[in-house]
Amino acid sequence: MSSPVVFPFKSNIDLDRNSNRHLYLQLCDQMIGFIKSGKLAPSSKLPGSRKLSEDLDIHRKTVVAAYDELISQGWIESIPARGTFVSQDLPIVNPKKLQSFSNTSSTKNIAGFNFKKRKHLIRKGIETPHTTIKIDDGVPDHRLAPIEDITKIYRNIIKKTHNRELLTYGDIYGNIDLRKALVFYLNQTRGLKITIDNILITRGSQMGIYLASQLLLNDKKTIITGNTNYMTADDTFTEAGGIIKRAYVDAQGIKTDEIETICKRQSISAVYVTSHHHHPTTVTLSAERRMHLLDLAQRYKFAIIEDDYDYDFHYSNAPILPLTSNDTDGNVIYIGGFTKIIAPALRIGYFIAPKEVVDEAARLRRILDRQGDTLLEQTLARMINNGDVQRHSNKVRRIYKARRDLFCRLLQKQLGGFFDFEIPKGGMAVWVQLKKPYHWDSVIALSQKQNLVFINDWKRYDNDNSGHNGFRIGFAKFNEEEIVEVIDTLEIVFESISKSNPVF
16 A cells, blocks of 8 residues: 555535535545546545544544445545555546646536537527527417416326326337327318328427438438428438438429429439428418429329428418328328427427338337327327317417518518518418618628527528528517517618618
8 A cells, every 4th residue: 555645635625515415425526536537546545534524624424424435436445454545446547737626527628539520510509688589480489388288187197196107118109199189180180091000209390300311311312302491401301311402492382393303313212391381481382283292202202201390370261281181102201290389398299101101210219219208298188189289279370360460560561671571371480581782691780789689590591592682580479569679679770771871
């Protein structure tokens, strides 16, 4: 064993008496840190409990408890008649520079190993005060969520003894009662003709997009999307190893004749569409193009990933049935969820496809997330069966329609000279195109000075770098007073731009 250690415990141990963690455990933590860092080498002798307690101004029993814990964990050893030592069996570590223990607990920034970095997933975060008005690309108003219904049903479920089985591992396909409820709900509301074998429950629509892309796009297979498209979907396809080809989107949706032209030149694996309200432009895919797309999928044997993210919010007339309702050849993977109907935090979605595709997606999901929140899925099943979801959907659709009407009316009245836009038939956002020579960089910078922040980068909507000057502005999460404030603030911004006569 070594000679007595000269390590300066008194100046390097920092104990917080206001912490919820016991003093003896704080002492253990810091001594382990010294050993791991090489500051205390194997076989180093430690001070006696009485001496250390005096140096640290703590009770001797605290030191004894810490030493007992360190012995039980194998960090130190006690040798009768000789004292307490750092375990001689530990590996020797090159000592690092002494520093305050409080500094060693800070988060490390640089990894000591190599790993894959995904630059296509990097997005710039925007730090804003809580009082800042934030413009998004169309999210629901979480303040309208049916909290009382959710709480009441959830509590009722968890109180029942026979429901404790929901706390264990469940089916990788998702809660059986929710799948049964969705068969009835989706067949009734969307004209589907599915059975329970066609449904996989997911953690929101995004997981469905991810699973589909992993099944379809490995080995640099090609997927066609609109020239404007949901950027997160693009990132997901790139992450899966897919190659993205673009087809133009106009007032009738994605141009299927361009899809056909691409199919004649090369093999493709999938087409991604947000057919009901195209993201980001909000246009609806016409009936003619829907039928043409289904025909192309059958002829060229590709999958259609139909992301029906806001089917329930169509204001002008009845919602147009999804492509999958007319799919007789098994070409459509239909993805949807309840985050837009209820709240973004309710991460429950569905992945609908031919049984063999659902089976493969479930096996993939097993290694990704194993299963969802079975209690919450059971709660949603009850809400569907009770009609709570349908009633809430009808309620918020009326509210969002009124908000759309007010937003578009004020936008036209106060800012019509700066924007071109069409009133969307549904959804939670308006696609606006800023008139030239105005530029979004100036608008966004000046808006921030007025406490109005655009949380998305305008470039994310220009997937093909065409310079269309378009931006997607959400209105659904704002109440009437907030909508007035948003438009009034934007009016101040554009008055400032007009007066300064900048050169763009």
